[in-house]
Amino acid sequence: MAKMDFIKLTIDGKIIEVAKGTTIYKAAKKLGIEIPILCYMDLENLNIENKPGGCRICSVEVEGRKNLAPSCSTDVAEGMLVKTNSVRVLNARRTIMELILSDHPKDCLTCAKSGNCELQDMAVKLGIREIPGQEYAEMSTYRLDTSPSIIRDMDKCIMCRRCETMCNDFQTVGALHAVNRGFEAVVAPAFEMNLEHSSCTYCGQCVAVCPTGALTEVDHTGKVISALSDPKKTVIVQTAPAVRAALGEEFGLKPGTRVTGEMVTALKNLGFDYVFDTDFAADLTIMEEGTELLDRLTKHLNGDKNVKLPILTSCCPAWVNFFEYHFPDMKDIPSTARSPQQMFGSIAKSYFAEKIGIKREDMIVVSIMPCLAKKYECQRDEFKVDGNPDVDYSITTRELAHLIKQANMDLVGMEKSDFDQPLGESTGAGVIFGATGGVIEAATRTAYELYTGKSLESVDFKQLRGMDGIRSGSVDFDGLEIKIGIAHGLGNARKLLEEVKAGESQYHAIEIMACPGGCIGGGGQPLHHGDSSILSARTKAIYEEDEGKVLRKSHENPYIIKLYEEFLDKPMSDKAHQLLHTHYFDKKKNTFEV
């Protein structure tokens, strides 16, 4: 780069040279100076930047400039002299914080976000001890909006608008937008209807980035504790692949630390009768989805005009909600295979309940998920038998961490245990469901061997991995080139879907995950607080777990083979259809059901 593209400036007495167009905030960060931020968010790996310049907490003093400058949205200039910690800056920052706090509820002790709240942390950092004029401050009184997955408590909204960026720019869902003005301004769905009636997919990315307690998940830990203490119930737990790659963070472990064995021990200590693995159901998903892919592919190649390609994955419940709301005319394109969570519940309450000789009503199935949409998914009517849901409660990685802490346990130093059998055995293919590209890689491992009758030399399809929003690859199935598309983030999914709609898609199969990085970046995971390198660390952990497995292809899972022999017959059999497949609905929203 030419010399003139660089700019030299001084921040807190230190000289630094940065590229033109860099903000003061980023230049300071390079010097190791962490200017406090509240509304600003930069998820570098994902190209997501929220920069409304609204909260002004990051204000700094620039010599020769009359007003303080918001460092998050002010570009550097040659010879600039910046002070991030002058008395003037510190006083202004304190006043700004006092104003933000003046109409913020003071219920920190009982707030769901307490201890994990960026606003609370900022108050601690700035040493706020009182709020002058508090007794005259008008408090906002917005109604609480509770949906199956997400709770909106807009009294706690500080208008950072990070949620709006995730919902509109990254996910293109468009459920949330800033409405009203002045004191009444909040982020809300159209016509301030309940989230439940909006186009929200419950992906939970708004919750994942909210710096306060304004957006939180519906907490089901109380219901789980009640179930565990009921002697008449057999309580079964399943854990999603992405949970083991992130749960450790809640206990102070480095991002990317795998805690599979420790998590199993903790769950057994909590009193679950059987600790099983959603990865088992992921292997089962591959059997069904992979078979469906080959079936549709074969028919398509034989000229059957009624069979459509590409086939789209259907494991992600936010993605399912997305196409049901936004592309209902394409609801016959995704695979009919249920998600692993629901396949697990269905098999647990039929096959396994039969095996241990209990009625389905006496069995409670709990799932530990990195996801908020799973809470909604398990409540869908089509996943109930006579009103009894296949999965009773879905709790997040964060909620599990709370449960473990409440029970006086620490994951650090805990001994490791193995999952119970038969629904706890899984292959590496089931594990990688937790990362973007993983489902289609797992499907490829199985589909290749079933289609060609040959054994794969290497099961690692590295071309399908990565963090780019849209990726593609092709695999040679013995002379037949299978083209694969991958998208994570619903905005990226939308692009691939528009192609399919226009008849321009070149792919045979497409994998979609709603969250950044896939499930490892789900709305129920430990909060990343704007550090997207955490997502990469979790991805790495997922692939390490896969590499460490003896079996890495779903169709080689001995308990899956047994399940088909004893119960399901073969993939896509009538019984498999009844228990493991689903259908989709046209849910284009009628916005007037307020």
Added chain:
Amino acid sequence: MSSVKIELRKDQIEKIHGFCDEFNNEAGELINVLHKSQGEFGYLPAEIQEVIAEKMNIPVAKVYGVVTFYSFFTMKPRGRHPISICTGTACYVRGAENVLAEFKKQLGIEVGETSEDGKFSLSCLRCVGACGLAPVVQIGDKTYGRIAPDDVKEILKEYES
């Protein structure tokens, strides 16, 4: 929001689509499209916002956000004779507040409301650029200057029949 559900006729929807097309369905022209639509229908109920959002490919939450941000836009139907009282600085210091109070009293409605017979609605605005005539009142397209509370009754009489 208003709880009255409105059924838009086909020709009304086409009219709204026409406004959107006039501005090439560009997201940046949303305010202009809203202006035109409110000019045509008198207000912007949820149903109209939905049609605009769908046609312009903008989330309806965003359209609602813009409608609620600008005080010019309204989601409530206006009366056949919309009354706007200027409460800008010049009008205010020359007694606009008392004029406003008299209109409220005579009509029995608050700012932002419409009289039961649908005849009058009341709103405030900030400066129409006729400060020499302060305090200023506009009813429909007609402007009244140097209004005192005592004049209100007479003015309203003009709209009888």
